[in-house]
Amino acid sequence: MGINIAVDGPAGAGKSSIAREASARLGFIYVDTGALYRSVALYALENDVLEQDKLIQSLDKINVELKFISGVQHVLLCGRDVSDKIRTPEVSMNASKVSAVPEVREFLFGLQQKIAAENDIIMDGRDIGTVVLPNADLKVFLTASAEERAKRRFLEMKDKPDCPSYEEILEDINKRDYNDMHRETAPLKRAEDAVLLDTTEMTKAQVVEKLISMIEGVR
Ligand code: DC
Numbered sequence: 001m002g003i004n005i006a007v008d009g010p011a012g013a014g015k016s017s018i019a020r021e022a023s024a025r026l027g028f029i030y031v032d033t034g035a036l037y038r039s040v041a042l043y044a045l046e047n048d049v050l051e052q053d054k055l056i057q058s059l060d061k062i063n064v065e066l067k068f069i070s071g072v073q074h075v076l077l078c079g080r081d082v083s084d085k086i087r088t089p090e091v092s093m094n095a096s097k098v099s100a101v102p103e104v105r106e107f108l109f110g111l112q113q114k115i116a117a118e119n120d121i122i123m124d125g126r127d128i129g130t131v132v133l134p135n136a137d138l139k140v141f142l143t144a145s146a147e148e149r150a151k152r153r154f155l156e157m158k159d160k161p162d163c164p165s166y167e168e169i170l171e172d173i174n175k176r177d178y179n180d181m182h183r184e185t186a187p188l189k190r191a192e193d194a195v196l197l198d199t200t201e202m203t204k205a206q207v208v209e210k211l212i213s214m215i216e217g218v219r
Contacts, residue, residue: 002120003028004135005215006128009142010188011092011176012149014199014207015124018142021204022211023122029068031115033125033132034095035075036108038086039064041094043077050094056103064108066115089164089172096176099126100183122215126180129191137218139194140211146173148200 005028007019016032023030040062044050049058065076074083085091098104105127112132116123125132129139144152150170157163164172180188190196195214199207 001117003137003215003219004116004120004133005122005218006133006136006139006191006194007122007124007142007211008126008129008139008188008190008194009124010146010149010173010180011096012153012173013142013144014149014152014204015142017204018199018207018211019122019124021208022215024071025208025212026120026122026215028120028122029071029115030073031066031112031121031123032073033108033112033123033128035073035083035086036064036066036111037095037099037104038091039075039077039082040104040108041091041098042082042086044098045090045094050097052101055098055101059103059107062107064111066111092176093172096179100179100185102185105131105185126188127186129194130189131186134191138214139191140197140214141190141194142197142199142207144198144200146170146177149173 007015009015020030043062044055047058049055063078067074067076074081075086109132112123115121116133123133129136147170150166150173153169154166197207197210
């Protein structure tokens with residue numbers, strides 16, 4: 001059994017960049033569970049099965065695997081590496097939708113638990129501390145104001161072609177927060193025993209140091 005660190009929080013709170021860096025420094029594997037929901041969304045978009053019943057019927061045709069190459073997560077959808085393809089705004093919005101389907105959550109549950117059982121991991125998502133790893137060694141709920149999260153995302157994307165405006169990003173973040181917090185199954189919420197880390201006023205380096213010191217405390 002490895003050391004299991006659960007990091008949950010809303011879209012754009014910096015979970016992935018913080019968890020990735022802390023994992024690299026500690027020699028842990030970083031598991032980005034959002035990529036799993038994104039892969040199911042990509043499958044649904046490509047195969048025209050976004051409608052809930054059709055998606056549920058298609059689940060037995062979907063094969064999602066995670067591979068770690070030099071510590072970096074790659075997600076394979078039916079054998080194809082889709083790590084880049086799942087990062088579009090269209091996939092983001094549909095990932096939020098498919099993740100509300102209980103059968104989809106059930107479908108991805110075992111894979112997440114297996115990886116956690118076999119490795120020292122920092123796993124990020126929405127329900128890691130509440131559902132996937134209720135016995136995690138440490139649970140952190142990472143958040144920041146919606147405006148700050150939108151600002152960070154805008155700065156990250158502003159030099160890319162077709163970058164949405166700050167207002168569009170903020171609207172998208174607010175929509176996804178609402179969907180993720182109000183779904184019936186495994187909604188985004190802080191586990192009772194999770195440490196709340198509000199990063200609105202913190203730099204990335206400060207958050208990484210803070211997370212590492214908390215992990216050192218439970219190692
Ligand atoms: O972390 P992300 O933005 O890549 O996640 C994409 C969507 O997947 C997010 O809107 C909600 C969903 N998700 C989830 O429901 N549970 C998780 N553990 C991770 C992601």
